[in-house]
Amino acid sequence: MEDVKMRKEFFKGNRRRMYQEMKPHSLLVMFSGREVRKTSDEYYPFYTDRNFLYLTGLEGKEFILLVRKDSESEINEKIYMLPPDLLKERWTGERMKPGQVEETSGIGNFGYVEEFETDFHKLASVGNYQYLYLDVYKEDTDDGDLPAHRLLSKAAKVYPYLRIENANAIVRSLRTIKQPCEIEAMREAEKITREGITAMMKASRPGMYEYQYKAVFDYTLGQYGPQGPAFPSIISAGKNNFCIHYYSYTGQAQDGDMVLNDVGAWHDHLMNDVSRGWPCNGRYNEKQRRLYECALKTSNHMFGMIKPGMPMAEVDAEIRRYNALMLKEAGVLKNVEEIGTYMWHGGAHHVGFDVHDAIKQPEVIAPGMVFCVDVGIYHEEWGIGFRLEDNCLVTEDGCENLSVITPRTIAEIEDTMKKGYYAASI
Missing domain, CATH: 3.40.350.10 (Creatinase/prolidase N-terminal domain)
Known part of the structure; x- marks a missing residue:
């Protein structure tokens, strides 16, 4: 670093x-x-x-x-x-x-x-x-x-x-507006977070307990300084993914379960907040793949449209609207008005000196702001719950995904997991 x-x-x-x-x-x-x-x-x-x-x-x-x-x-x-x-x-x-x-x-x-x-x-x-x-x-x-x-x-x-x-x-x-040295510190925090998340992906296997995932994340962050996680890590599997702020770490990932993590590191006082969801066995099944692709398309859509001058309230609203369209196209939703069945929380909060940064809530997006683009999907009937959350830096003419360095597509995640536990078992 x-x-x-x-x-x-x-x-x-x-x-x-x-x-x-x-x-x-x-x-x-x-x-x-x-x-x-x-x-x-x-x-x-x-x-x-x-x-x-x-x-x-x-x-x-x-x-x-x-x-x-x-x-x-x-x-x-x-x-x-x-x-x-x-x-x-x-x-x-x-x-x-x-x-x-x-x-x-x-x-x-x-x-x-x-x-x-x-x-x-x-x-x-x-x-x-x-x-x-x-x-x-x-x-x-x-x-x-x-x-x-x-x-x-x-x-x-x-x-x-x-x-x-x-x-x-x-x-x-x-x-509210981050200065260059803050943004550079956040970039370093993103690198540390990537290492923690990919370490969990590589260690993942059916039968692994949530506290073991957390131990892997904490150990990895410990190699970069004494401060530890930026906030209490949310790491869950299976049915525990339906508790949005889950801190028990007592569950066990069963074959076919999704692992949800909502974690972050900090560097030089600046924090980040990244979420990924992956199958504990390293391969997305058809339903997991269908839902994850909806979240990924929604996230990519947001990073393609966020720019200065956009109303801040529209970030949450557009995430919800576009994800509803994706879920409808995927055959999950009959009507977009039913999106509340699968989306349970907002999709944007600022990050910085606090993980939910204490800023003056802006009416309009401006260069130098950093906030999360958070797409959560919770399908209780299918037993699949996860969120895809990245950190968005607003630039002069658009935005940048600071946490794109952490595997986020299905191909990237499955490839990362192949290099871990199962590769070592062969």
Whole structure:
């Protein structure tokens, strides 16, 4: 793999574009997040807030970014970090030093987290600032409060004169269009994902358990870095393919079953999302072939028509419309209006720093956007369920299938599988 690394210039540029959208006489506070307790003295693996990461490049718990925008040209940035603690670092690893923080983020002004509250109070109470930008987005209203929500509650009581502004909306807008270094990182992630998927194809055989497929994928990704899958892998066989988000991995692929995978890797913070469906025995039967060809024709149709200026909502709509036509031609559907019997979910979501990227949902497609083209077909009567999902980069005059490097036609998949388990058994 190429050594594609995002430099501090990328993160400095993201912050500069963020500040251009902020009003003068404003404060911005962003948090990297805190550990979540799993049980007793154990915590879940820490996962840095992606908007904070997008602005700073810093991965780690309890970082705080505090920014003062006094005028259009006068910006002051400061990073607060955990202080050195030799005893804690002996248990959980070395903490970042100021020089490392500056080299990664491009921010040279530092403090320790215990200083933040005092510093913030001084700034918020002097009367120079009218606005406070916070990222207080919640996916669901029942989600727990994060540090930004706690600061919001305190500001309402102690600094009621500060008007709260939505930092999340600004970052989402910035993340909608990928920059060249992001696209290159996604290309590298595609290569890693291809290796994981083809390794599963080559290992596939009747009698193989889903957790064994997952072990093959995880092992392969482990050869390219410690980060592992971009999201919890969906790997299923047979009847389990009819659970769209399936994570049990306890089923066994029987001869004649389709294996469904919905997986991804990440590289340098950027993620992808690729789905393939193949027969565990290496040969598509007539019904599997008929359905898969419908999905493939639909996918190819989409990659032939997506271009700048197309309404974003039309991607889902056209996938559904065209796949219905293909299934009708194949004799699967009597009426295209019955497509809901076999298509159960949408066909497009953006990818990037998140696998379901937190962007400003666009009305119109534009160059630099990256989203999935996902064609799912679920025929319960035939016991066949799979999806064909690729990542689409919108270019100046069309689009590019970033995941075309992963076998996707019947011939490519069957040929790949011939080079695996059965070839070794001869």
